[in-house]
Amino acid sequence: MNAPMSFKGQAGQIRERLVVIGNGMAGCRAIEEILERDPARYAITIFGAEPRVNYNRIMLSPVLAGEKTFDEIVINDAAWYADNAITLISGDPVAQIDRRTQTVIAQSGRVEPYDRLLIATGSDPFIIPVPGKDLAGVVTFRDLDDVDRMLAAAENGGAAVVIGGGLLGLEAAHGLSLRGMAVTVVHLMPTLMERQLDEAAGWLLKEELERRGQVILTDADTAEITGKDGHVSGVRLKDGREIPADIVVMAVGIKPSVALAKAAGLDVERGIMVDDHMVTSDPAILAVGECVQHRGACYGLVAPLWDMCRALADHATGSPTGYEGSVTSTKLKVSGIDVFSAGDFSGGDGAEDIVMRDAARGIYKRVVVKDDRLLGAVLYGDTADGNWYFDLLKRGEDISGIREALIFGQAFASGGAQLDPNAAVAALSDDAEICGCNGVSKGKVVGCILGGAHSLDAVRSSCKASASCGSCTGLVESLLAVTLGDEFAGERVEKTVCKCTSFTHDDVRRLIIEKELKAIPQVMQELHWTTPDGCASCRPALNYYLVCAWPGEYVDDQKSRFVNERMHANIQKDGTYSVVPRMWGGLTNPRELRAIADVVEKFNAPMVKVTGGQRLDIFGIKKEDLPAVWADLNAAGMVSGHAYGKSLRTVKTCVGSEWCRFGTQDSTGLGVQIEQSTWGSWMPHKFKIAVSGCPRNCAEATIKDFGVICVDSGYELHVGGNGGIKVRVTDLLCKVATEQEALDHCAAFIQLYREQAHYLERTAPWIERVGLDHVKAGLFDDPDSIRKLAARFRYSQSFMQDDPWAKRAAGEDSELHQHLAEVRPLEFVS
Amino acid sequence: MIGDWLDIGPVDQIAPGNARTLPVRGGEEIAIFHTLDNQFYALVNKCPHKQGPLSQGIVHGTIVTCPLHNWNISLKSGEALGEDKGCVPVVPLRVDAGRIYLLREAVVVKKVA
Ligand code: SRM
Ligand SMILES: Cc1cc2nc3c(=O)[nH]c(=O)nc-3n(C[C@H](O)[C@H](O)[C@H](O)COP(=O)(O)OP(=O)(O)OC[C@H]3O[C@@H](n4cnc5c(N)ncnc54)[C@H](O)[C@@H]3O)c2cc1C
Ligand code: SF4
Ligand code: FES
Numbered sequence: 001m002n003a004p005m006s007f008k009g010q011a012g013q014i015r016e017r018l019v020v021i022g023n024g025m026a027g028c029r030a031i032e033e034i035l036e037r038d039p040a041r042y043a044i045t046i047f048g049a050e051p052r053v054n055y056n057r058i059m060l061s062p063v064l065a066g067e068k069t070f071d072e073i074v075i076n077d078a079a080w081y082a083d084n085a086i087t088l089i090s091g092d093p094v095a096q097i098d099r100r101t102q103t104v105i106a107q108s109g110r111v112e113p114y115d116r117l118l119i120a121t122g123s124d125p126f127i128i129p130v131p132g133k134d135l136a137g138v139v140t141f142r143d144l145d146d147v148d149r150m151l152a153a154a155e156n157g158g159a160a161v162v163i164g165g166g167l168l169g170l171e172a173a174h175g176l177s178l179r180g181m182a183v184t185v186v187h188l189m190p191t192l193m194e195r196q197l198d199e200a201a202g203w204l205l206k207e208e209l210e211r212r213g214q215v216i217l218t219d220a221d222t223a224e225i226t227g228k229d230g231h232v233s234g235v236r237l238k239d240g241r242e243i244p245a246d247i248v249v250m251a252v253g254i255k256p257s258v259a260l261a262k263a264a265g266l267d268v269e270r271g272i273m274v275d276d277h278m279v280t281s282d283p284a285i286l287a288v289g290e291c292v293q294h295r296g297a298c299y300g301l302v303a304p305l306w307d308m309c310r311a312l313a314d315h316a317t318g319s320p321t322g323y324e325g326s327v328t329s330t331k332l333k334v335s336g337i338d339v340f341s342a343g344d345f346s347g348g349d350g351a352e353d354i355v356m357r358d359a360a361r362g363i364y365k366r367v368v369v370k371d372d373r374l375l376g377a378v379l380y381g382d383t384a385d386g387n388w389y390f391d392l393l394k395r396g397e398d399i400s401g402i403r404e405a406l407i408f409g410q411a412f413a414s415g416g417a418q419l420d421p422n423a424a425v426a427a428l429s430d431d432a433e434i435c436g437c438n439g440v441s442k443g444k445v446v447g448c449i450l451g452g453a454h455s456l457d458a459v460r461s462s463c464k465a466s467a468s469c470g471s472c473t474g475l476v477e478s479l480l481a482v483t484l485g486d487e488f489a490g491e492r493v494e495k496t497v498c499k500c501t502s503f504t505h506d507d508v509r510r511l512i513i514e515k516e517l518k519a520i521p522q523v524m525q526e527l528h529w530t531t532p533d534g535c536a537s538c539r540p541a542l543n544y545y546l547v548c549a550w551p552g553e554y555v556d557d558q559k560s561r562f563v564n565e566r567m568h569a570n571i572q573k574d575g576t577y578s579v580v581p582r583m584w585g586g587l588t589n590p591r592e593l594r595a596i597a598d599v600v601e602k603f604n605a606p607m608v609k610v611t612g613g614q615r616l617d618i619f620g621i622k623k624e625d626l627p628a629v630w631a632d633l634n635a636a637g638m639v640s641g642h643a644y645g646k647s648l649r650t651v652k653t654c655v656g657s658e659w660c661r662f663g664t665q666d667s668t669g670l671g672v673q674i675e676q677s678t679w680g681s682w683m684p685h686k687f688k689i690a691v692s693g694c695p696r697n698c699a700e701a702t703i704k705d706f707g708v709i710c711v712d713s714g715y716e717l718h719v720g721g722n723g724g725i726k727v728r729v730t731d732l733l734c735k736v737a738t739e740q741e742a743l744d745h746c747a748a749f750i751q752l753y754r755e756q757a758h759y760l761e762r763t764a765p766w767i768e769r770v771g772l773d774h775v776k777a778g779l780f781d782d783p784d785s786i787r788k789l790a791a792r793f794r795y796s797q798s799f800m801q802d803d804p805w806a807k808r809a810a811g812e813d814s815e816l817h818q819h820l821a822e823v824r825p826l827e828f829v830s
Numbered sequence: 831m832i833g834d835w836l837d838i839g840p841v842d843q844i845a846p847g848n849a850r851t852l853p854v855r856g857g858e859e860i861a862i863f864h865t866l867d868n869q870f871y872a873l874v875n876k877c878p879h880k881q882g883p884l885s886q887g888i889v890h891g892t893i894v895t896c897p898l899h900n901w902n903i904s905l906k907s908g909e910a911l912g913e914d915k916g917c918v919p920v921v922p923l924r925v926d927a928g929r930i931y932l933l934r935e936a937v938v939v940k941k942v943a
Binding site: 188189190194195198270345349351353531532533534535536539540559560562563564566567574575623815820821822 | 836838839842843845846847850851852853854855857860862865868869883886889891892895897898900902904906907926927937938
């Protein structure tokens with residue numbers, strides 16, 4: 001307009017006019033970098049939407065938490081603008097860029113011409129489009145005004161709901177809770193900060209925040225923000241739960257602020273497209289910060305912005321270098337909680353996880369290594385080495401020389417020649433504590449070993465080290481190796497659960513109860529799992545142990561179940577499923593048979609067969625059709641036969657005294673009663689029962705896990721039979737007089753097996769391992785044992801006897817049965 | 831860019847630790863995995879051993895254990911791990927702004943064995 005095209009600077013040369021949109025972190029840093037290189041080059045004007053000077057946005061969290069004041073987080077005060085002859089136009093956002101006349105037009109109508117324009121508009125908070133999002137009391141967390149709104153709300157105490165369990169959300173939650181509000185975090189995903197943390201670290205974080213009194217709801221999808229008189233009153237989740245709230249903080253993510261650039265016709269995808277010199281599709285216009293997209297990436301952290309600003313200033317002052325993208329690392333700014341993550345920790349081919357856990361100190365460390373380079377790191381509880389790992393990662397340093405010691409951190413890894421993990425233990429002082437439970441020092445353990453305790457068990461019994469929780473087992477073994485050298489025989493004989501842990505099945509089962517461990521990630525942390533999320537062997541085992549230990553309390557982890565148990569049907573070699581409804585004691589009736597016949601026809605099942613377990617098996621059902629098949633079977637009164645589960649399978653019976661000329665008791669009736677009291681129960685392995693009406697044993701009860709042979713005077717109870725790979729005939733357990741006693745003994749025996757056997761151990765190998773006497777002692781030594789065990793079994797059954805088919809038929813977990821979509825290419829390349 | 835990639839919907843259709851399937855008419859069914867570390871991968875849904883449906887296996891790290899005979903298959907390369915030998919085609923996948931995209935030309939391939 002009428003402003004001069006250029007004006008003369010002090011040195012007399014013509015200054016180009018540089019206009020900056022955005023008085024934020026990137027915009028101002030870019031100016032600082034330019035001034036450092038060539039203070040006389042540009043006449044600078046900065047527009048800022050916020051009515052204040054430039055401040056450190058990341059410190060808004062400490063301001064909210066009351067740890068800092070606004071004055072303390074100002075980066076450039078008014079004097080800085082004056083000293084550098086920068087015109088700051090704050091509180092007046094730019095409304096339009098006119099590229100033809102090279103001017104920007106502010107909301108107030110002010111027009112400012114430019115030779116060069118720098119767009120640094122940052123990001124806008126993402127608002128989820130739910131009803132109620134515009135109510136008063138719904139705030140975002142982006143600038144000082146947002147903080148002021150939160151502080152005003154917190155003054156009256158009350159309840160806050162934070163939607164979003166990422167970095168921003170958790171920092172907001174922390175601040176509000178320090179300010180005295182009752183805080184609930186609502187997070188869509190199953191783990192907190194899932195973009196930066198793995199399951200193990202996310203779980204530890206959740207535990208700690210809960211300990212501090214926050215309520216953390218994961219897998220929680222917001223349906224609506226409810227209001228009263230135009231002000232927010234709460235949040236309703238899709239599952240129906242309602243959480244009252246006086247303030248709702250929406251912290252679900254950010255999106256680059258690109259509206260101005262888009263309207264001006266610049267190339268914009270997710271962010272404003274820039275080249276390596278931060279130049280947009282218009283050579284006169286630069287862009288920097290969260291609003292840009294560089295080589296396909298948009299960033300939401302400051303470190304990459306600093307690199308961008310350097311490249312921008314180099315270019316803008318005539319000595320271009322170029323920006324090549326950034327690797328980022330994350331820290332959470334919540335006092336007392338140390339979380340760090342960097343790089344790629346998805347592992348995979350040739351990549352190896354090195355995990356270290358210290359349950360007593362709440363530490364989880366994981367580094368991912370591939371081809372002698374560090375790929376990523378997740379640290380929880382002790383982040384002192386975060387920067388060191390990040391540095392190794394960014395520089396792509398060859399870590400082969402320090403590999404063994406890498407996980408112990410910089411101090412140890414750089415410590416010198418001794419890189420054997422045993423050396424870490426050797427380097428400990430004599431009074432360093434080895435076993436926290438029993439307070440045993442290194443000196444004492446070594447003394448024991450020198451005194452003749454040459455094995456782990458010997459150490460355990462002589463000085464108690466590692467005899468309690470066992471988490472120091474690795475340390476004690478290292479001490480044995482260091483002290484005895486070649487004389488140490490090496491690892492223990494008893495097998496561990498899998499390669500992810502040094503604990504045995506018995507250890508794990510005992511510690512789950514002793515330490516009240518109630519979630520898979522918790523077991524993995526407390527028992528020092530060496531992998532981040534276990535493997536296909538330990539996950540199902542842990543899931544079972546937890547189901548068994550905490551009936552009604554533990555939430556079954558579907559993803560840790562083998563396909564058959566997840567789908568409630570048996571997978572076949574062609575990927576279809578077979579369906580076996582329960583036929584109590586092998587009995588059926590016209591209604592059931594008709595329903596089965598109808599299902600076979602309706603779903604075109606290619607085969608239906610009588611099984612070796614006295615029931616019918618329908619083959620060739622597609623996973624999509626399973627819920628409909630089950631609905632039809634349910635309608636005729638049939639429930640899941642669990643032919644797929646590590647659970648009660650069948651109860652076979654013979655005709656018994658009702659019809660058979662040799663029958664001594666009602667074997668059919670007893671079989672039905674037994675099946676009705678035991679179906680639905682999860683076990684270490686599958687469990688089969690049979691009841692025969694006389695010793696002719698037509699139901700083959702003496703090769704079953706639990707078998708009953710009826711005799712004139714009562715019932716012989718047999719256990720530990722197996723007709724499978726290795727045939728084993730049952731052992732006689734005892735004889736009882738009444739049906740009720742038979743039922744009680746059956747329940748008690750099952751519970752003993754459930755509580756004591758290893759996962760995937762059937763009763764036959766279990767009894768071979770522990771001995772029949774051990775089983776008898778468990779059942780009979782205390783006269784009250786049968787009653788107590790049976791009571792525990794029945795309590796557990798009160799949660800288990802819930803037909804899984806009916807739930808699926810009603811729509812539960814429908815995504816397990818449905819395809820995502822179908823691709824139908826118009827034309828096929830063949 | 832968009833034209834080369836097939837949008838198959840939002841990421842939250844697949845819970846972490848799970849997989850879902852995408853039948854391709856005249857082509858191979860694809861399995862899309864969501865790991866516990868929040869990564870997404872896509873493979874042809876056929877185990878290199880005996881064509882087991884990998885989508886139904888247990889996912890741990892970036893590995894899926896085949897439901898039929900427990901081969902471990904890398905989600906990143908499709909290679910069988912450990913002693914087992916074989917490889918299943920990988921379908922290039924990217925996640926952008928909360929949606930999953932598959933490389934169109936890799937989806938529309940003729941049937942493998
Ligand atoms: C359907 C059936 C065969 C039939 O058509 O009769 C059958 C089918 C299978 N049996 Fe069986 N078994 C069947 C009765 C038996 C019996 C007989 C019995 O129960 O009286 C035995 C020997 C008795 C025993 O278990 O002690 C039997 C011993 C096995 C074994 C070996 C178990 C062992 O401890 O050695 C396996 C393998 C395993 O479990 O690891 C097995 C595994 C299987 C599996 C689940 C194989 C698998 O992992 O996919 C088969 C599933 C087919 C399917 O999709 O339905 N099946 N299986 C029978 C179903 C009975 C039912 O109504 O639920
Ligand atoms: C609470 C909080 C905590 C954070 N913690 C961390 C952390 O710990 N570590 C980390 O690395 N990062 C953190 N971040 C992210 C970090 O603050 C951003 O990456 C950084 O501020 C981005 O800089 P920027 O200049 O691109 O955007 P901003 O700093 O947002 O600056 C953009 C400025 O442009 C202004 N603007 C927008 N449109 C216009 C217009 N039309 N006219 C005039 N002005 C306009 C905006 O008002 C804003 O002041 C945090 C962010 C927040 C909100
Ligand atoms: S005997 Fe073998 S082939 Fe026959 S059903 Fe049992 S597991 Fe399958
Ligand atoms: S088909 Fe996958 S392991 Fe056999």
